[in-house]
Amino acid sequence: EAAVTQSPRNKVAVTGGKVTLSCNQTNNHNNMYWYRQDTGHGLRLIHYSYGAGSTEKGDIPDGYKASRPSQENFSLILELATPSQTSVYFCASGEIGGQDTQYFGPGTRLLVL
Amino acid sequence: GDQVEQSPSALSLHEGTGSALRCNFTTTMRAVQWFRKNSRGSLINLFYLASGTKENGRLKSAFDSKERYSTLHIRDAQLEDSGTYFCAADMSNYNVLYFGSGTKLTVEP
Structure with a gap:
């Protein structure tokens, strides 16, 4: 099973500050994705990538x-x-394509004050 | 856009009963995927279907690309089945998924 990890798992930031969310996958998948999940909206796609660069x-x-x-890292x-x-x-x-599903990381909770 | 309509938004079941979740698509989809978000917030892959039906334990999913819908059936619901379920549709050859808004399932004793 694909392993997707995210860091940090929780983050508190201030308005106007810079935040970097990191993602690492170890299954050599070409595609990577960033979604945000909000009540009433489900998951929405922010950015994605077909490969390095x-x-x-x-x-x-x-x-x-x-x-x-x-190939392994995708940052938001x-x-x-x-x-x-x-x-x-x-x-x-x-x-x-193919029969591969998307494999998700555990999520990062971000609070911007 | 609103390519995926998921219903119901919330569902309450007693242990041992069952029901179905449904996603309707506004256009032809290549495949559909179902997820469950657990209490820790992680998304768990349940099914990926390009056509037909798949069954796994007490869960069964069907996808009809031509009729533009997918269903997720839960039978003999257990307390641990509680969580939010999402369908997601694959519109392209690049495996980008468009998500429904989720169904919050509560299983009660």
Whole structure:
């Protein structure tokens, strides 16, 4: 089973501060994803990546940047955090097509004060 | 966009009973995935279907791409089945998933 880890697991940030959420996967999947999960909205896609050096905008990219420096690592960056970005963030990895599912990390709880 | 409509938003079951969750899609989807979010907040993969049905224990899922819906049936519900269930639809060849808003299932004694 794919292993996806996230750090930190919990984060408190101040408005206007910079926040970096990190994700690491060990199954050599090409694709990685960042979602946020909010009550009433389910999971929404922020950014995703097809491989090292690639970042693509998802459904709600505003206020977020992403970085994929390697196959294993995919970061989500909030340059100027706002209280509206308080949420739970999930990273996932998967392969293109086939029968592979997306494998999710445990989530990161972010509170922006 | 609202490509995935999930219902009901909340469901309460007594132990030993069953019910079904449903997701309707506004367009043709390549595949569907079902997850359960546990009490620790982690997402657990339940099923991935490109067509037909799959069964795992007390859970059974079906996907009809042509009719644009998927269902998740739970039978003989147990207390540990409580949690929020999400369907997610795969629209493309790049395995990007579009999620429903979730169903909060509460199983009571």
